[in-house]
Amino acid sequence: MENQDQICKNACKVTCSENLAAVEDALYVISGKWKLKIIIVLQEMGNIRFNELQRLIPGISARVLSNELKDLELNGFVKRVVHAEQTPVVVEYISTDYSRTLKSVIISLSEWGKTHKRNIREDAF
Amino acid sequence: MENQDQICKNACKVTCSENLAAVEDALYVISGKWKLKIIIVLQEMGNIRFNELQRLIPGISARVLSNELKDLELNGFVKRVVHAEQTPVVVEYISTDYSRTLKSVIISLSEWGKTHKRNIREDAF
């Protein structure tokens, strides 16, 4: 019966759009050229200052880094700590607990990136 | 001794840039507004035709969908199957085995998206 087929297809569409929505929600916050990279460096390095952060992320400009950090702070991924007692002022950025919930996303992404690179290499020869 | 601190920091920088590179390799292929979404729908629905694909991805235009599909095909994520025997011609898109290696990435991303949405809701009140 064709009905079975239709029912199945429609069920697929539902779980499909649910998945789509979930991924969209995730991408809305962490997509973009730099966001995930910044989060990774912050998690790996603990506290870190603006200029060193910029040095560790090849290619990012100061303006863009500044904007991204504001965005990440607004969304609770980054904490900004100012040590005003010193001159010149020292500013440190620290990853929050919430940003650590992204751990599994980062891991699976970097795992996939590694094997993907290997596959590309093999194809090349 | 300060040396210990320095050695540790430098080790961090190494694993850090390795992670960064891996994630960059991954993002290079699957980042963008639509790529992952298309892959998700394709995996969920099995074979699917152009117009239905467009309908299932709200907001995407025909031109962009067409371009993205070409790109995904080049990278081995999508198979394009033409049934020329019929008129009008039927074209189906099918997700490849290779695109299925992204499964864990998609799952962790959609899982995170769901819990993130919940957190946002709570913050709102």
Add this chain to the structure above:
DNA sequence: CGGAATCCCCACGGATACTG
């Protein structure tokens, strides 16, 4: 040092119309 302000460009992608 840690940014903010300004200028400027171009490519991503939307809208519309057309084709095999």
Add this chain to the structure above:
DNA sequence: CAGTATCCGTGGGGATTCCG
């Protein structure tokens, strides 16, 4: 149906300069 062609706006982001 399954796209392609063309036109066009806009905003992401680079380069540079300036400020506290």
